[in-house]
Amino acid sequence: MVRDGDTVALEGFTHLIPFAAGHEIIRQRRRNLTLIRMTPDLIYDQLIGAGCAAKLVFSWGGNPGVGSLHRLRDAVENDWPAPLALEEHAHAGMAAAYAAGASHLPFGVLRGYLGTDLPKYNPKIKFIECPFTGEKLAAVPAHRPDVTVVHAQKADRKGNVLMWGVVGVQKEAVLAAKRSIVTVEEIVDRLDAPPNAVVLPSWVVGAVCAVKGGAFPSYAQGYYPRNNAFYKQWDGIAREREGFQQWIERHVMGTKDFDGFQRSLEAAVKHA
């Protein structure tokens, strides 16, 4: 469902990041993608380093609590493996753009960006005057990805999706997209969703796919914790081009699916 040249959002705010789907995009050698994500995280560091991306739309590009995303930095600072165009926002602007996308409104409005240099470098950030009060507000065009991919805890057999915990902008990102894919920890007979839980009904979801552990090294609340040790280790793996390429070749390109990836990582740890 992801094609070369598509605008793709793989969302999940620290929690439920769809790593398995990201790896599959790398395996299928998709190219020229515009990647949207609030926090690129390791998942986009991998996609960028593997040469899948032409443009990044984002608001915070670091390895949380650890430091830089070295592949993102290498692309921006040295055009490696390819030049990467940036469309840079703040979190509040990204959130407003997704909410507008979900509403099928042309733009999102926020009390933001006042005094900052971001609008000088991102022509999509404009200022408007409130027609009622005259207040100066920021406007950003809606995000309308060709494809959004998110990971969730569970789905039932009809394809209704349930997620809880830190739910980020996943619901908005799915509703904003033309097509959507949800990977889940498990498919169950009954969702047993409490009222007000985030349920994406099957008729707004394009496809559901069970991938146990598919958010590793991020986490799935109720299933497994965030692997903070891996996030720290990534700093060393991705720091140099060669080390990164070897890692991608061995653990992603050299495996058939996410199960294979996890087995490959485990084998590497045992031999270390």
Next chain:
Amino acid sequence: MPDAGYSSDEMMTIAAARMIRNGASLFVGIGLPSAAANLARLTHAPETVLIYESGTIGTKPSVLPLSIGDGELSETAESVVSVPEMFAYWLQGGRIDLGFLGAAQIDRFANINTTVIGDYRKPSTRLPGAGGAPEIAASCKEVLIALRHNKRAFVNKLDFLTSSGHMEGGDSRERMKLPGKGPTAVITDLGILTPDPVTRELTLTSLHPGVTAEKVVESTGWPLKVAPKLETTAPPSETELRVLRDLNERTKRAHAGQA
């Protein structure tokens, strides 16, 4: 300060924690702000409402989170809301007392840069970027900033203005109609700087024990104003040091382990 019995980073974290009043709602960034906020909650300010931009409100982590959305934060939160709700209803809605930020660069009016060093289009160092900071700096009622004090950080001119402080000083922030009061203190490993009430220029008002005003001036990239009556920051108490070190030790253990 080789024999003080604490490090300058510990002094910075503890001095920052003391600025947090009990009961305040606090929008917390990762790193030093998170350490200081949790230290405050575990010492003099148990009723502090900690809010992280992942949507966790009133969270009480037992170890410091590595990321802004660790499971520890949502499991101990009073409420978890979506990110659009967090930024729209809670932050832009003006409900948060205190924002707490770090920075790579700061200027004399406490405007900060977390975006790039060098030219934006051809940076020498690409930093993570804005995240929640611009709207935290704009909309929280007050803002605290904490960072290490040296000439690379305390610059005469920012390479990029990511988040607004007091703009060009004087009443320029009010004229721009930014909702919150802006930065009220900058806490470093050398001392505390506060904006002049009229010009809004950062002024050295407190020195940490063992630090000289000359050292702070030398570590600042503009001619730093020094208050005529300089205070000395109280050294860390035994309790503050113990609680901070326990917290760091628990955190280290929790984040170690096999990848």
